[in-house]
Amino acid sequence: xxxxxxxxxxxxxxxxxxxxxxxxxxxxxxxxxxxxxxxxxxxxxxxxxxxxxxxxxxxxxxxxxxxxxxxxxxxxxxxxxxxxxxxxxxxxxxxxxxxxxxxxxxxxxxxxxxxxxxxxxxxxxxxxxxxxxxxxxxxxxxxxxxxxxxxxxxxxxxxxxxxxxxxxxxxxxxxxxxxxxxxxxxxxxxxxxxxxxxxxxxxxxxxxxxxxxxxxxxxxxxxxxxxxxxxxxxxxxxxxxxxxxxxxxxxxxxxxxxxxxxxxxxxxxxxxxxxxxxxxxxxxxxxxxxxxxxxxxxxxx
Numbered sequence: 001x002x003x004x005x006x007x008x009x010x011x012x013x014x015x016x017x018x019x020x021x022x023x024x025x026x027x028x029x030x031x032x033x034x035x036x037x038x039x040x041x042x043x044x045x046x047x048x049x050x051x052x053x054x055x056x057x058x059x060x061x062x063x064x065x066x067x068x069x070x071x072x073x074x075x076x077x078x079x080x081x082x083x084x085x086x087x088x089x090x091x092x093x094x095x096x097x098x099x100x101x102x103x104x105x106x107x108x109x110x111x112x113x114x115x116x117x118x119x120x121x122x123x124x125x126x127x128x129x130x131x132x133x134x135x136x137x138x139x140x141x142x143x144x145x146x147x148x149x150x151x152x153x154x155x156x157x158x159x160x161x162x163x164x165x166x167x168x169x170x171x172x173x174x175x176x177x178x179x180x181x182x183x184x185x186x187x188x189x190x191x192x193x194x195x196x197x198x199x200x201x202x203x204x205x206x207x208x209x210x211x212x213x214x215x216x217x218x219x220x221x222x223x224x225x226x227x228x229x230x231x232x233x234x235x236x237x238x239x240x241x242x243x244x245x246x247x248x249x250x251x252x253x254x255x256x257x258x259x260x261x262x263x264x265x266x267x268x269x270x271x272x273x274x275x276x277x278x279x280x281x282x283x284x285x286x287x288x289x290x291x292x293x294x295x296x297x298x299x300x301x
Contacts, residue, residue, distance in 0.1 A: 071143040071192075072099045073271035074278045075110070079103035081279050083139060085110040086130045088117070090144070109134075117144045117170030123177045130181065137181040139282045142171035143192045147207040149248070160206050167210035171217060175232075179225075186229025190281050191218050192274075193236045195297045211236075215293060222291030231290045233281050238297025240269040264299030 072095070079085050085103055087110060089096035096112035103110040113129045115122030130137060146166045148159055171191055178189070193211045200208035215234055222232040239259045241251055250256055251268075260268055277296050280286050295301075 071141075072102075073275040074141055074143060075099050076102060077272070077275035077279045078139070078141075078282060079108035079110055080106065081283075082108075083282070084108070084134045086126070086133065087112045088126055088144070089114055090116060116166075117142075117174050118165040120173060120177075123173050127177055127181055136183050136185075137178060138185075138187045140175065140178050140187065140189045141192070141278060141282075142174055142190065144170055145192070145210075147204075147210075147244075149201075149203045149207070151203050152205055155206060163206050163210050164213075167207075168213045168217065171214060175221060179228075179230075182228070182230060184228070187231075188282050188286075189221070189225075189230060189232040190278055191232070191234045193218070193234045193293070195236050195238045195295055195300065197236065199301055218293065219291050226290055231281075231286070233286070233289055233291065234293040235274060235277050235281065236293055236295045236297070237274050238263065238269055238295070238300045240271060240274060242271060259300070262300055263297070267298065269296065269298060 075085055075087060076099070079102075085100075085108065087096045087099050089112060091114075093112070093114065096114075100110040100112050111129070111133050113126045115126045117123060127137070144166055146163055148163070150159070175189055178187075191214055193214045194207075196204055196208045197211035197215050215236075218232050218234040225232060239245070239250070239256070245251055256268060260266060274296055277294055281289070281294070
């Protein structure tokens with residue numbers, strides 16, 4: 001393996017180990033950085049294959065999330081990489097506070113804010129809190145999602161609107177309101193979709209439809225916002241061991257066994273598998289990627 005590829009592997013893996021990618025998502029210097037936070041407040045590109053574009057202000061992430069350990073791992077990884085994080089929660093203040101404490105406890109910066117991603121007033125207030133805390137926005141992760149698996153006969157109008165409001169309208173509204181907070185300097189928007197959009201299971205007609213819609217949203221906005229240097233990409237996780245999947249009884253069930261048997265890598269996903277890809281898409285290492293959909297599912301299709 002070449003030295004260049006070795007450096008690349010280190011840059012991707014360091015976030016999961018809690019190391020700070022040199023200058024990744026943080027203030028930086030014009031020096032080459034090796035594993036430490038860059039300190040000089042000037043714009044730069046840090047060590048080759050070891051981080052993202054360093055801005056003169058701390059980079060901040062507004063993570064739109066609900067109840068999901070997958071979202072919490074995204075926050076941890078971005079915080080470990082040097083991002084200043086805003087944790088949005090819908091109802092679980094305890095969960096959001098725990099995520100904040102984990103990041104702050106490891107030397108990062110994080111705050112929590114409550115609000116619905118499908119309500120304009122809430123979204124505007126949360127961005128105002130972000131600007132007050134960090135001054136600007138560089139990364140937006142649309143991770144909030146709700147879902148319910150039901151046979152077609154039991155689908156209700158209320159459930160349809162509940163899922164579409166959070167899973168589709170939410171990312172559209174949040175991204176819309178984020179535009180002025182990127183300060184004309186560009187940024188990265190990461191939408192969290194699902195492999196169900198291209199391989200939908202039965203009893204998931206509404207949820208699968210929302211994720212298919214979100215994939216289209218990503219492609220449209222990538223074309224629309226590219227001229228502003230705002231990249232929009234999608235992560236499509238497969239089956240992941242999260243609080244949500246455990247609540248639904250998927251973990252330890254025949255469903256999980258079937259999922260694993262159909263996955264070439266032979267295991268269910270872990271939240272950190274998704275978080276590593278989120279850090280990559282947030283950084284300039286993915287700077288030529290726009291409108292892309294990265295499936296993280298162990299080969300399941």
